Amino acid sequence: MPLLKAKSATQSVRVEKVVVKKAVKKVTAPTPRSSLAPNGSLRATSDASSSSPRLLSPNSRAVARTKSASPYPSSSDERAGRKRTLTQRRQNTPRDSPHFGPDDSDDDDDEDPFAKKRKVISTWRDPHRRLRHKKAFGDDIRSPNIIHGADLASVKTGCPPAFGAPEDEVAVQLQYPSRCRAERYELVFKKDRIDAVKDIKQVVKHVAETYLTEEQAQPFIDHNSSFYRDLEKAANEKRCDVPAFKAALNSYNTSLLSLVEDGSVAKNLDNMHGIPPSLVDFILTQVYERTVSPNVDSLNKYQPGGDNVYGELNAPFVREILQVHGGLTSEKVFIDLGSGVGNVVLQAALEIGCRSYGCEMVENSCNFAEAQEKEFNARCLLWGIGPGRVRLERGDFRTNKKILEVLKEADCILVNNKAFTPALNAALVSMFLDLKPGCKVVSLVSFILGNEKNAINDIANNIFEVVEDTYKEDWVSWSRAPGRYFVSTRK
Template sequence: MLSSGPRKKNSAKLSSLAFGHSPFAIQSSSAVVVTVNTIAKSKAATSTLAASATVRAVQSPTPSAFSSSSRPTPEKEPPRRKRPASQSELPEGPRAKKQKSKNAAKESSTPRSSRASSIRRIGPPFGSLERPIPRICVTTEDGAVPHVSSEDVVIRVLREQTVPKKTKKGYRAFFRNPSDLNDKSFEPDSLQLPIVEFQYPNHGASERFLLLYPWDKDDYQPVKELMRTLSTIVDCYLTPAQREPFGSLSRNLISIPTEDTRPASPANHGTPSEQSTPLLRILERAYHKHDGPLFIKTMNEVSSRLATLKEEMMENARAWFNANKTDEEAEEGTSSGGVPVKLWKMVLEETYQRSVGPDVDDTKKYRSFSSETYGELNPSFISDIVHRLGLKPGKVFVDLGSGVGNCVFQAALQSGCDAYGIEINHPVASLSFKQKVEFTARLRMWGLTAGKYEVLDGDFCESNEVAEWIRKADVVLVNNYIFNSELNDRLTWRFLDLRDGAKVVVLKPFWPFKRPLTGRTADTPEAVLTNVEKLEYFSDSVSWTKEPGDFYIYTKSSVRPVLVQESRTSSRASSRLSR
């Protein structure tokens, strides 16, 4: 017989077996296992033995307890002790309510000029402000100016194309001749390359496009750009009656496969003017079927018609784009005017592809993780800044660290403001000079004007020109996302010369928020840039990440630093007297 001590430890564990599906049960502390038939006979002996050994025995269930219709249930566990409520879960007592009301009253009574920097998420959602800005924006000069054509960009790449086609670099044929599969005239190595000459809205403005497609879809795509340019002219420069013979293009037109192995479709080279289908639909059909002869023939027909409409297109532009509406009409949207959004985006894209695109590798010439690291702010970001901060003719925009000049040229074209930029990285600044020349030519070709624009190569902390720009600036943009603390500190001293109410837009805050002003900071930029707003931008707004993020807008205070400090002292004195 087993001793009672060790058995007692395992009694709970062994008794749990009595509640299972097994036909066997533990009857006593002697651990004697018996069958169901002997349970009744051993019941009395079990209870006596348990009493003498002072062991708590498991009472034997009746045979009916093991039937399928009824099973015993274990003893109920003792109720668990409830976790005490946390401080946040407790009801708010009268003392807490009184203190909360006191803190709110104290905060509202504190003068805004004496508060430390705070974060405010105000204004309309990012990207909701994109619309034309009213101004006089149509030139009186013709468009016959020297420019870098689409053909020039592709020819340059073809001349540098020394690697085999298997590496997927350079350009390949996009079109073919369905009537003659042996026709090699649409290949990049043919003696006569496939070229069309396209007409722009202004007098004397035209451009040659090579009908080839890049092996790498991220490279410049001349056919895609040609179709977008045509769509922009039809939508922005023609009346509904003038637009009728052309029709419109579908939204999924630019969906081009990188490889095309489909058999050539039968050719249908009927004269476009003899068909009832609009010209752009015929052009789209040839585009998707890769029918080179039909595409060239239709595009020549389109260009001929546009050439005869140049005078009408410029008249339409003067009537639509030059509408000088008031600020009230602009807010209500009851009048037209300004450069259409689709148009200024097209002009900027063409400029970039011809001046920066071929030498884009020059933007990667910098020391890694240095303050000269290159990054671009995309058009959607700058467009939101232009509208949110009210840039328009007569305003001044300054970009410190302007890169290739994208933000400068966009602000000048979109709003008509005067825009200036400076870049310390010499190879990148050289690209901004090229872009300035091409931007000027593109404006003439499209019949447009912009505000004054200028880009420099230099250090914004040392340049005398920057000091002059700062004194008259309404908006200063600084992409300081990767600036070190020393450069940020040197930069902020420039802002002491800003006009009252001027805005400074940054990607990273200059100082910690809610840091109180002291005598040490009363005469520093931190004292005059106390008002700051924290806003959010959408994904794909910057070049270094696809994720959304935050940007900050500082406002130059209208109160001088000494008065800010005095305001803090007077508020403390008044609070003491009230006690």
């Protein structure tokens, strides 16, 4: 009998071990929520993450980008997505990472929306960030070398006047929050061209919400009586009043210039340490629409089966990488290996204020990137915002001296290696031997598991700790479906 008891006790221990393993699988595998929150709290559920795209999007398919498409959310998407994004930031963002989540609840429907915006700005967690552009508020009025809205959308470029206005009355100017000359627009409208009326209203709104105190912003954005309200009334489809629109715009220009001249705007910027994501997206959209959008179709001309297939990570995905995974601040270094037209590099420099590097070898993409960088620098001056230092390199990142040098300083690296060959991914692993401990490498394909029969890359396995995560729907340009990505931390 004692021997029988001993054997049964041994069997019960084995049974307990099996039960524990099954219990873990039951908790993680069927949970579809992992695909809704690509964050640290759900990283352990890699099985759920990998299966969630099939659960959420059984009919996933790539959607072609339109000619004027931008990787940044349009203004119509901002209001719908803002509350969801802020809620996720409160739950998911590390304490040492910059973000725009309010400290207290933002569910009070009776609270003034402008007051909410001010609260959001005040909780940016990078006290070392300095926003004011050093050259934007000097004694001299500057003429930034921008591509004006009227250069791309005007009567001369074949756009009919908005509101049915006479052609000789469509020219207007729009002042920005700096000592720079105004941007030229024409009140015209044509599909896939810059929408002057929409652009002007959005600039007025962003200036009031971000650059001004609540008291200063009242004449700009008050719901009952303000420049913004007058612009909306004048642009109403049932009442197309061109003189009223131009009068409201002139009043806005005069009032903003007064606040710039007396130092109020510069002082307000000095008290800020971050930019709302909605303004980041709007500025980058302005840059993209003036440089890439007019010829975006040419980006699809690549050689199938190679390493140079083009695809964009959209702004919300980039924001997740920079803030949540990278934990970047203005004092850190970001690198995008295979940076395409430079979207991610520019977003990091503007939103985070960090040193931001990119490297691309496709000539067409490099040309777009240079055009974007030039327009980006000019528009940052126009908006009075000092971005982080940007450097976009041409050539192969495996041999580019500057990139190899700065890799040793990097805090976060992005590699959109979705279409990279196994040989190129293996070469990247060898480059990563020089990374400093703690550096994050975010990739679309795992470096530990190769592309051929899931073979394990021993070098990557030795130097990295890898976590699998899930990006959300509409976070990449080549598909509307969610998908997997990987965060590798240098040991």
